[in-house]
Amino acid sequence: xxxxxxxxxxxxxxxxxxxxxxxxxxxxxxxxxxxxxxxxxxxxxxxxxxxxxxxxxxxxxxxxxxxxxxxxxxxxxxxxxxxxxxxxxxxxxxxxxxxxxxxxxxxxxxxxxxx
Amino acid sequence: xxxxxxxxxxxxxxxxxxxxxxxxxxxxxxxxxxxxxxxxxxxxxxxxxxxxxxxxxxxxxxxxxxxxxxxxxxxxxxxxxxxxxxxxxxxxxxxxxxxxxxxxxxxxxxxxxxxxxxxxxxxxxxxxxxxxxxxxxxxxxxxxxxxxxxxxxxxxxxxxxxxxxxxxxxxxxxxxxxxxxxxxxxxxxxxxxxxxxxxxxxxxxxxxxxxxxxxxxxxxxxxxxxxxxxxxxxxxxxxxxxxxxxxxxxxx
Numbered sequence: 001x002x003x004x005x006x007x008x009x010x011x012x013x014x015x016x017x018x019x020x021x022x023x024x025x026x027x028x029x030x031x032x033x034x035x036x037x038x039x040x041x042x043x044x045x046x047x048x049x050x051x052x053x054x055x056x057x058x059x060x061x062x063x064x065x066x067x068x069x070x071x072x073x074x075x076x077x078x079x080x081x082x083x084x085x086x087x088x089x090x091x092x093x094x095x096x097x098x099x100x101x102x103x104x105x106x107x108x109x110x111x112x113x114x115x
Numbered sequence: 116x117x118x119x120x121x122x123x124x125x126x127x128x129x130x131x132x133x134x135x136x137x138x139x140x141x142x143x144x145x146x147x148x149x150x151x152x153x154x155x156x157x158x159x160x161x162x163x164x165x166x167x168x169x170x171x172x173x174x175x176x177x178x179x180x181x182x183x184x185x186x187x188x189x190x191x192x193x194x195x196x197x198x199x200x201x202x203x204x205x206x207x208x209x210x211x212x213x214x215x216x217x218x219x220x221x222x223x224x225x226x227x228x229x230x231x232x233x234x235x236x237x238x239x240x241x242x243x244x245x246x247x248x249x250x251x252x253x254x255x256x257x258x259x260x261x262x263x264x265x266x267x268x269x270x271x272x273x274x275x276x277x278x279x280x281x282x283x284x285x286x287x288x289x290x291x292x293x294x295x296x297x298x299x300x301x302x303x304x305x306x307x308x309x310x311x312x313x314x315x316x317x318x319x320x321x322x323x324x325x326x327x328x329x330x331x332x333x334x335x336x337x338x339x340x341x342x343x344x345x346x347x348x349x350x351x352x353x354x355x356x357x358x359x360x361x362x363x364x365x366x367x
Binding site for chain 1: 130131132133134135136137138139140141142143144145146147148149150152153154156157168
């Protein structure tokens with residue numbers, strides 16, 4: 001269980017070490033990428049708890065979701081429509097969904113273990 | 116998964132999901148930190164969240180276009196101002212030149228009062244009473260006498276001549292209507308005072324020369340006086356110039 005926490009720490013440290021400046025025009029895209037990553041992480045945790053974790057599915061889900069969200073945002077920019085908000089909402093809903101499932105799974109497991 | 120060697124090379128399934136989560140979480144951490152730092156930077160420098168950046172960019176573009184338009188307008192207005200100034204300067208000089216020319220022309224034609232050194236010629240009918248049987252015409256001045264004196268003044272180099280306050284101009288005729296002399300449109304009676312601007316000594320010498328009109332008049336007992344003056348006033352021509360038949364010739 002410690003490896004994901006270490007990964008998060010490493011990422012934070014890297015972010016502080018390499019002070020990468022995001023170009024102002026791409027701030028929106030990185031925000032979506034962050035949302036996609038969080039969504040993926042929670043989905044992975046849920047899958048792991050439900051014991052159906054698949055690394056290719058996990059990674060491809062992250063990459064494809066992030067890429068598609070970025071694509072939508074780009075198209076939205078072209079159309080003058082804030083489609084990226086749709087991606088934001090979708091990811092947010094998924095995040096809450098996953099949080100809910102994880103919560104339920106954890107409670108179920110706790111009950112199972114408690115019994 | 117079927118290949119045992121591959122399975123051995125890879126970490127256990129527990130470690131695999133941990134590695135995957137760790138990788139993505141590292142990305143999340145990195146991106147979040149970067150994003151937050153960028154956001155803080157934006158807020159500090161621009162004092163508004165990045166979600167309003169597009170609005171700001173739009174406003175900037177709008178303002179830039181507006182500014183470009185204003186700059187073009189400024190350039191245009193400057194050019195026009197320069198043109199106006201040039202035109203005004205030219206117009207002023209042109210008007211001034213025209214006005215000067217007009218004044219000179221008016222002076223040459225005789226529409227302005229003039230003053231300067233000259234002579235005053237006074238003529239009057241003969242004081243001698245006509246002898247019985249003598250033609251009374253011999254004791255009164257005729258328009259020919261006056262015209263002759265004026266002609267002599269012109270010949271002597273007079274620059275401006277006036278007869279009894281009537282300016283003698285290019286269209287002036289000296290004639291007689293009955294017993295009175297007509298100059299321009301004014302009837303005149305003796306005494307006749309002819310004022311002329313020019314060299315006083317020269318004019319007087321020419322008028323008094325032997326064989327001149329004045330000598331002839333004096334010989335017939337007409338009172339004749341030639342007075343050189345340091346200053347003679349000549350009035351302007353008050354009549355009109357009319358060209359009913361004459362046209363400006365293109366031949367010269």
